[in-house]
Amino acid sequence: MDIKEILRHVDHTVLKPTATKEEIRTLIDEGIAYQVASVCIPPSFVKEATAYAAGRLPICTVIGFPNGYNTCASKVSETKDAVLNGADEVDMVINLGDVKSGDFEKVLAEIKAVKAGAGGKLLKVIIECSELTEAEKIKLCEVVSASGADFIKTSTGFASGGATFADVELMVKNVSQDVRVKAAGGIKSIADAERFLSLGAERLGSSSVIKLAKEEGLL
Incomplete structure (x- = not known):
């Protein structure tokens, strides 16, 4: 796969x-x-970044990051503030305590509330795969599919692990056709990035892909 296509x-x-x-x-x-x-x-940079970018690329920020245990009202407020400041996309962290308690209705309600607060902006839902059982991952694919969110995302990059190929395969298989998959955390080579995309991920969250591409002589 062409490096320019990966970077897109x-x-x-x-x-x-x-x-x-x-x-x-x-x-x-x-x-x-x-x-x-x-x-x-980070959310604190969104307003200035929006002005600096001047429409030349989308600005994404994070909500309830990285632990996800903020209240729903707090996440909605963060989301509205981010959008007001110019965010085009928001990546929210779910409440893992609610997941471990089996309260998936609460998880669903929170995602829907954040989606409403985003006012039509792109919403990605971080489920933190490294902290979940396979059954929990599958259930969350169903929850995110029912929520109106645009993406399900593997990881924050701040927990015990990042994206894995197995997790991306599982998520692609279990989300609805309207929900796309974002792999984030642990992309250690351009080959990793290419494989995540070949498995069906539509987005890659990474601080290192451009650096890796330069090191590999691709840019």
Whole structure:
């Protein structure tokens, strides 16, 4: 697969808590230069990043990140604020405690509330696969499919593990046709990125794909 095609699926990401204004601007410059799908950044940078990008690429941010145990009202408020500041896409973290308690109706209601708060902007739902049983992953594919969300996403990159090929295969098999899959965390080579896409992922969340492509002489 051509590297330019791979990059068109990448959410070029910086979410570390020490991220600086300069790093965010560099991320945006790279995202524009290499025509990535979006840049994914902390909420506090969204307003300035939107102004700096000036419509040249989508701005994505995170909600309830990285642990997901904020209240539903808090996540909705975060979402509305992000959209007001210019976010085009939001990646929310579900409440894993609700999942482990078996309260999938609550999980569904929260996703629907965040979707409503997003006002039509793209919504990706992070289920944190590394912390789930296979049965929980399958159930969450059903929940996200019923929620109106646009994507189901494997991981935050801040838990015990990131995306795996097996998880992407499982998610592609179990979500509805209206829901796409985003693989995030643990993409260690361009070959990894290509395989995730070949398995059916539509987006890749990564802070390193451009760097890896340069190291491999592809850019």
